[in-house]
Amino acid sequence: MAKKNRPKPVLQKNKTQKKIKSQPEGVDHKSTDSDSIGHAYCYPWGWGSLLASRIFRRIRSVLGGLRWQRGLIRLLICTTVMIITLVALGLYRIYFDRTNLPALEPFTRFEFATIGHVYDANGQPLVEMAREYRRNIRYQDIPPVVRDAILAAEDKNFFTHNGVDYSVIPRVLSKIRFGTLATRITTLSREDEAKSEAIFPHGGSTITQQLVRCHFLKNLTSFQNMTTQENSDQLLHGVLLPRALSYLIGSHSVNMLVRKLEEIRLSLWVEKKMQERFGSKRRAKEELLARYASLIYMGNGQYGFAVAAEYYFGRSLATFTADDADLAALLASIAKSPLHYAPGAKNTERVLHRRNQSLALMAANGFISPDRLKDAEQRPIQAVVGRKNKALLGSAVVSNVLEELKGRHANLSIEDLLQGRIQIYSTVEARVQQIVDDALEHGLALYEKRRPAAKGLIQGSVVVLRNRDASILAETGGRRLYQDRSSSYSDFNRVTKSLRQPGSAMKPIVYLAAFQQGIFNLDTLVPDEPISVPDKGNQQTKWISNYDGQFKGMIPLREALAQSRNAVAIWITERIGMDSVMWMARSLGIQTPLSPYVTTALGASEVNLLELANAYRTMASGIFAKPYVIRKIVSNSGEVLADNDHSEPPVDVVLHALALIQEGLRGIVRMPSGTAHTLEASDFPIPVMGKTGTTNGFRDALFVGSTYGPEGITIAVRIGFDDNRSLGHKETGGRVALPVFRKIMLNVYRKMLAGPVPAFPVQMEQRINNYLKGDPADDAPAPEENIPQNIEAPPNTEAKRITPNQAAALSFSSNTPLLMN
Structure with a gap:
């Protein structure tokens, strides 16, 4: 009977605590016992349920922590394996892979694109024409003060290393933006890559590496235009490994990394082949330095130190002496960044600062004395001379030369002239040409004096032939000047x-x-x-x-x-x-x-x-x-x-x-x-x-x-x-x-x-x-x-x-x- 009359438990939900309570029907809740967390039970099995629940939650928490740690460990392992793999592949590519190499023979023969000339009958240049205004110079044609400036500013260990200067690796590694790298790896973010900072720094390249970058990597290997497009946020090398790596560090950084590895690989190869070709390391280095001084871009359409000296200073490079240390240092500085360091750049203070840095490096390496350093630093930056790359006389002559080259010499082309592979000697006499130009202008002026309304509009043409063979003298x-524009x-x-x-x-x-x-x-x-x-x-x-x-x-x-x-x-x-x-x-x-x-x-x-x-x-x-x-x-x-x-x-x-x-x-x-x-x-x-x-x-x-x-x-x-x-x-x-x-x-x-x-x-x-x-x-x-x-x-x-x-x-x-x- 007692069991029958026992009141049934009623389940209630306390709206305030949102917990489940169990109490007998008709019994005041105040008469029950309560636990420390606000739960009240009328029967002994309530304590068991609470304990089981707490244990379960504890186990789940521990297991969750273990999974997170295992994920982190897996990530670290994967990253380590990937890094080791990349390093191994990179080392193999650099030191052992000698496939897909460019043709070296034109490089060893010093066949860089230079300036094509059209000369008059006496060997005087009428016009210079080129894709790149360059004049190739030999090592012995580079004045010692200019050599010293190049080595001090660009590669002081040039004559001792084999293409790569390993002593600068710590300095280069110290410039890596590890914070940016960590952010890229952890977030796998690919958005707004063009505005993000580059992970890998510029700099640390030897003269040989710069040569490789400017000559071979420009358009002579399978990585065509690698140097000009490496800053693109589009991945240039679509093979599996670079594509996978781009998800971690970004396309820009991958392009730069691949270019750097190829640059190192070819630099080691070029140095070795040049030594074999010229018989000694010293001789090979001299040839490489001559090619660097001829090839490097110097701003304003000028390539190489010879034409840069004429363009910026109005002087032949051969005339430079030890007293011209300031000019030599400035030339060496231009090679670093023509946009920022060439005379005529907007920020003249930066140009001066960079030149003085190069002078300080020359002094630090013992190339110039402290007194000469002090004197050179006090000299102002000289004004830009800047010649105009166009015909001085007879623009019609040049036009006729190009037409005749196309029409009568099928095995040659205008491109041969623009690349400097050929030089053309014309029949024109520059002094006769000057007379013709002056006479035509004088005759037109006489007509314009009679007819002022025709001023600047009347045109004329003149040709002078030698009777015996129909050669054009002018x-x-x-x-x-026609319609406010000089003739071309x-x-x-x-x-x-x-x-x-x-x-x-x-x-x-x-x-x-x-x-x-x-x-x-x-x-x-x-x-x-x-x-x-x-x-x-x-x-x-x-x-x-x-x-x-x-x-x-x-x-x-x-x-x-x-x-x-x-x-x-x-x-x-x-x-x-x-x-x-x-x-x-x-x-x-x-x-x-x-x-x-x-x-x-x-x-x-x-x-x-x-x-x-x-x-x-x-x-x-x-x-x-x-x-x-x-x-x-x-x-x-x-x-x-x-x-x-x-x-x-x-x-x-x-x-x-x-x-x-x-x-x-x-x-x-x-x-x-x-x-x-x-x-x-x-x-x-x-x-x-x-x-x-x-x-x-x-x-x-x-x-x-x-x-x-x-x-x-x-x-x-x-x-x-x-x-x-x-x-x-x-x-x-x-x-x-x-x-x-x-x-x-x-x-x-x-x-x-x-x-x-x-x-x-x-x-x-x-x-x-x-x-x-x-x-x-x-x-x-x-x-x-x-x-x-x-x-x-x-x-x-x-x-x-x-x-x-x-x-x-x-x-x-x-x-x-x-x-x-």
Whole structure:
């Protein structure tokens, strides 16, 4: 009964303590016993449950701690194994792995990219061209004070170690950012890597290691561009081990670590191979130091100590003495960081501080005395000289050189020149080039004085050829300053690239074609009368007029040439046929296709100035040759790769015809009615022949002329606007271009730059004298034997003969083209 009446236990939850309590129903909770933690039990088994719970929690806590410790131990073990593995692999790679090695032969032969030069005919440089401006120097060419500065600042143990200086390892290890390393390992964070600090420090590289980094690791191994891309936050080496390591220390640090290991490996290999090549460690070290002094980047596009000395101080490196310790220390400092330590850097105090550090290292190593150290430290940083890496003269010459190199020397390239593997010796004479540049600028200034609105806009071009072989003595493709920018070899070359009408400068080719047929001579009477040609597909007629608007009737052929009579040139062309004119043009060297129309006789077809000059040169010399500007090409080893021997055959024109055109061109100068008679003056004592040219609407003004024979020279001048606008009324070849020709010719011969002035044959000059005196030429046929007075144009031709009686009835419309003299 007692058991039945025993009250049942009721489970309650104390809302305040959130613990489970057990108490009999109907019994006040205050009458129960309580434990120290606030739990009350009515029965003995409550104590057992509490004890079991506490024991369980204790065991779980202990086991949890053990698991954390085991995880830490595992992590340490894994890290240790990884480090040991990495070290083992690194040591194997450095000391035993000799696979994937770069070609060493170019390095041992000292074949670094240097400066390519284009020289003039006297061996003076016209321009320097390079990808990297460098001049390779030998060990003995490095002054002792510069060697000492390099060793003190970069590698004092250079002559004793084998490529790696192990004595600096403690100093390098002390600079490792272990805090950053620990953070990377524990957090495995890969975010914002570009802004995080590098784990491994820079510095500690020997001179050999720097050579390897600058030469081999730049682009010569499988790790191409390793040095330029090592700061990238992208992993450059995607093999398994570097990828796994990047999760611990980051891609940037892995790139740097891999580069450093490769740098050490190749440095040991290079030193060993250089010793084998040169027979001793000392000799190998000297060669390595010479390569370092030639290869290292020195800022502002300059490579190596030789060009840096010239660029920053305006001095040859060979001139440095012990008194120049401050300059030597500054050069050695630049190599550390050109951006921060080169003269001209923004922070001049940092430049000065770094130089004085290098001086202190030189003194500490016994290279300079304390007194010299004190004196050198007091000297200020010298101002930057800084030469301009561009052509000083003849930018068009350089352009022509590059074009000829591509077109005529298939086994060579412009890249060979830019790498310094070849040096080009041109035919250009720098002094003649200077004269040409000055004369063109003077001629343009005279025109601008007459036409102020054209100031800075008018353009011109000039070329000078040697008669005997068509070698180019000077070439100017445009004015020095155009649209507020100095000329460059990459500019448009108006001598070779610009196709423009030659105007009346084309007429001598027509006359020579006529002389070639043997039915004309200089005293043949020809009709200067109105003549028409078909226009616009033979649907209309174009009437040809002369510059002065007049017709002189029957005149000697030499007068027609001297006065540049358009009607006569058209009449002669119709007599001999356009095929004869075009054949003659090709024989004289004009390669540009000419239009097969009769107006080509008046210069309506476009040609470039170089081929027009060459045609006149051929007429003056009787020798066929193609213009050229490259005299020879020499490799950096001294081997002559190309030597232009231009021994050309005579032109395929009968000598009598050549003599006639030469006399006719000479008459243009000597005869008072000639368009170039201003050259027959006491202040111009040089006998020349030549022809003016003025194109339709006064758009271009030309003069092309020569001194006589193979020993003479030929000069062609063209002046006009690039947009083909008119030069202005009466701005003819005789007024605009001839003064430039005159100034060039006068100064070239006055300074004896083209040899003595050749004389024209005495008989030729005498025939012109006789004509001027009115004496009949002994060999001149009677007029009626050459041209019947009522001759008609040959059948099936484009021109129509107009009789003198019909000329008065002709009227010319205002839009009739006027083809100039």
